[in-house]
Amino acid sequence: MPQLSSGGGDDLGANDEMIAFKDEGEQEEKIQENAFTERDLADLKSSLVNESEISQSPNAAAVRRGHQGEQRGFLDKHREHLDGVSKQQDGGMYKTPAYPGYPFLMLPDPYLPNSSVSPSSNKVSVVQQSHGMHPLTSLLPYSNEHFSPSPPHLPTDMSQKTGVHRHQSQDLSGYYSLPPGGVGQITPSMGWSPHSLMLGPSGMHPTGIPHPAIVPPTGKQEHEQYDRGMYVKPQVEAKREKEPKKPVIKKPLNAFMLYMKEMRAKVIAECTLKESAAINQILGRRWHALTREEQAKYYELARKERQLHMQLYPTWSARDNYEAGLSGVAGAKSKADWGKKKRRKREKQQDSNTGGKRSAFATFKEEAAPAQLLQI
DNA sequence: AGCCCTTTGAAGGCC
């Protein structure tokens, strides 16, 4: 198993090493990249705005009018934001060998009505929270309060599955100590956020530690009906409750996913876009435009997420969610459906290899922003 | 209702 082969150290993030970008002329390239990103974002935005204008968006014209300034403002803000982060993390993970603990501690009140941890947060609270918040807030539920140096609920030997061994990582308490004033930019909308404390019974880890990675088998985590104790059972779910199913433990988010969670709202606000596919494209490009240090922040976060996940669910394997087809909305897909999906994907790939049917979005991409969009 | 699209990264299986 890969985990085993990681050398047994506490570095579960062996794979979190930074992607080696071109070293040659890197700075220049980075600058060009940023400049390009601006241009490119403008292209994408304007094409998308045009498109939405056509499709009767009443704000589209106004958006386009304020387009240039807005974009400029956003990029500046973005840089300031990142600068701020860098400053906050000065002496952080790459300067200090022993990572002193993350400055992640502004605890947003998850119970505030406007908090983006609300079920509808991603739809409504488009402008907010990301600033001044840090993704690691999501780790708060696993602070010292829950984690004693040797969690009593964790067996010394985690291996329960044959061939599965998820080693016990080092004392995490150091990671989750709460340095005074250590306020990062935590987005409460990120997966492992304090609101997970409100998880219903199905979101409760057997150890008693609630975890957002555990979602009811009936649906996507993002629906978050368990939020703030305001959970009201939809009929369908009430039905399903009759036949108890195993709670779903989701994969921990990787660095890019964490980045997306944090930045999505910003991009949506700035670009007046909602289509996730387009947003994700922009985010993907921005991700590449980040400096190594900036990316490192997210790799580190992701590493910690994995560590926690591993400690909480030592026997969990990513494979667990494969055949169950648990990522679907219904969450109750049959193996047959899963097989179908697999086949479809294979066929799709074959199609693309043989110049088969292309997605509408791919077509749109090429029409909207020809060569530039695909660069970086 | 449920899948698709789109992104990157992690993990697991297969050869």
Next chain:
DNA sequence: GGCCTTCAAAGGGCT
């Protein structure tokens, strides 16, 4: 070890 596949989030679009 390299390659391939699946899943993680998100939400509009499409069937």
